[in-house]
Amino acid sequence: MSDTQHPDSHGSLEPVEEPIPNPGLHTHTWRPTDVDDHARRRAERQVSMLFGLSALCTVAFVVSYFTFKIGDNWDTFAGLGASTVFLGVFLGLALLFIGFGIIQWARKLMGDQEIVEMRHLAASSAEDRTATVEALELGIDESGFKKYKMVRRSLLMAVGLLGAPAVVMLRDLGPLPQQVENASKGTGLNHTLWGVGGTVRVLRDVVGTPIRASDLQIGDLVNAVPDGIFQLHGTALQEAKAKGAVIVVKMSPDEIVSQQGGDEDWSVNGIVVYSKICSHVGCPISLYERTTHHVLCPCHQSTFDLADSAKVVFGPAARHLPQLPLGVDEEGFLVATKDFQEPVGPSYWERDR
């Protein structure tokens, strides 16, 4: 093969010796529309008809726009509002008919002689390349870029340092994690509203009522939030929810295998409270199986055993869900006696520092 004989030829376009010689381009065959006036006029009519249909659809689109009211009928037609459906259908057809028309025109009426164009190598000609390289080298030489080492190095240093403003300027995108750390407000990675001001009542999510320990039945699961969260709004509310959401579960006290409190008992009469925020990447876990006490995160299927310190029994999570130290206040409502003893949510670099 010719290529092996010239391994250095840079991308030669030389013909390769073939076992069968190239038969060459076929002679052009004429289409019916090229030779038959009748066929040609038929094609012309077809194309114009497609364009005409498109125009009709556009008119129908405009009519639909003004005919179909939206608002009340958001699912009257095919699960969508009639306006959406008809606007979409007529716009779609108007566009498709133009597309079909143009392609029919190209296939039937435009010249269909294949033509041949020769290729060129991607590289420029040897003379051009030599001249360019010479000019480049001459330019570099004349600048003295190679010669004046000190100039070169100080310039590179100066320009390189200009990267610093670009990075430094981004500093105020947000506070540093330690700057927002405030136990009395429940902010930062290590604190939640559960630690704000003595004991914090456990409130039902959405309705915000406190939970009486005696009201819970074995097998119950309640989504709950810390007291004080309903005074918050907007961003502060979302941030507090993102860390403070918990699940309250009641099981028979003898079913509890272990808890995270060590010597302290963090449960109340079989009621345990765990963070609802998955320790994997932070989804709220939500699927509870009462017979096994397993709770499953719907995002990545990490499964935790709430009877056994909420340890991971399956899935990608590496850590248990943090447990909330639980008590009862004088009125018999569930309270957190202190904040979570470890950060909730996904792991991070300095988590265990």
Added chain:
Amino acid sequence: MSIDTSKVAESNTTAATAKKPTKAGAVATWADDRLGLGTSMKKQLRKVFPDHWSFMLGEIALWSFVVLLLTGVFLTLWFDPSMAESEYQGAYDPLRGREMSQAMVSAVELSFDVRGGLLMRQMHHWAAHIFIAGMMIHMMRVFFTGAYRKPRELNWVIGCLLLLLGSLEGFTGYSLPDDLLSGTGVRAADGFLKATPVVGTYMSFFLFGGEFPGDAIIPRLYIIHVLLIPGLLLGLIAAHMLLLVYHKHTQWPGPGRTQQNVVGYPMLPVYAAKAGGFFFIVFGVVALLGGLFTINPVWKFGPYDPTKVTAGSQPDWYMGWPDGLLRIIPGWESVIGGFTLSWNVMIPILIVPPLMLTILILLPFLESWITKDNREHHLLERPRNRPTQTAIMVSLMTFYGIAWAAGGNDIIAIKLHLSINQITYFFRVMIFLGPLIAFIITRRWCISLQRHDEEKLLHGYETGIIMRSPEGGYSERHLPISNDAAYKITARPRDEVFVANGRIDENGVAAPGGKLDGLRGKLSALMFADNVQKPTAEELEAARHHAEHEHQLTAALDGHSADGHQFDGHHSVDDETLRGSH
């Protein structure tokens, strides 16, 4: 020194006295007087584009990008990227009176209070799916046919970057409405950032402007989505197209189609008409999808609430494969020197996807390093003729597919009534085994197809006519394939196994790269040694000669019905002969 005006005068006169220009010619002349485009347009207007259905796949991506720009501009006129809390009071009554971010309010209002707003939103989302799917399928076509080889490697790199940017653009886009589903995705993204070693929490706090979710993420994602990434996409798409024009399109080998030419229809009018018409078809299909098929119904998901999640939360499909890896990774985490390393997040999100992209980008360079092939390649090859490369891509696709399916392990479990745990264990094994099996099967499959091609070339095609020899043996008659078909099969380069020709030259000096040459030789042998090479002219001649001879032997039986009863002893055989009448 006087200025020579003769040329100017002459050119002025010739321009004025040229044959009467058409209207288009007059416009072109006017423009050329000011822009001087004539020189470059002379060739480009009738530039040749070869025709093949698979060359249309990239166009799908291109045109859906245009649709994205058009519909996206419409959406920006109403969408308000603000996380300020607000009460929804629009037409959709299930959400009326609910507190939600201004972004969600405007997204729902855009859907139900602006005529055509929902259509545009859904078209935008459908077009995004098609954009990324189009790019991906186009990329596979380019790889399977070898269109990424010299001189097109850089265009391959640009294409890979487009795929990455397109996916990021999709993620930033579907996160904007601040609905429950996309908020869950952003929540996970916060987890990814936090898992980054050393700077994780800083990155999270900087992106969210403080603690998750903060009030900065939506406006920031918005400007990334409508300005930063689209700008980069536009620039890279322009470069992709310019390189395509400069290199000229690859073509399939065939009669008259060679390495040196390009055969096809001229840009003006046929290719422009077909491509332009196809734009309308892509646009039209997207409009029909947007009008008839609900996509991302944020009004059903409701506003984002960090304490809520829906079962079956899935990202858009192109984000599914890292999500799948995230689901099947075991819960690995280590604490080293008091610092936490979340391998269960880093491996599936921060390590494997960038690694896969790097492998993809490097494929052309790895191949040319092994083959030491420095030729330009303008003729496409059939996937079967590049068994190892085809197998590598199928193997990568299998990895992608398994990871993607793992991203739907909960859906699979529900639909097929299987255990989520067993499905996950299955994927944990298959993510390694699947690509390997796919590689082996594909490679052998390609080589079998090559053998079949060789068979057809040397012995002709199977006619379906069964011949019975006088001895009682049966055989099928083969007839030669047409010259064009034979040419198409043989129009491919021969693979060469790289042989490290001695590590020491005659002066006793080690050849540069001598050590790596050994490795190169081994890899090259792995890649090419089992391939079937096309026959030489002599082999082909010999085979044809042989076929002719065989044909002669059997020719005499043509038209002579031999149903086997002639010689069964019940008939007179006086007039029967085995080889026709002698």
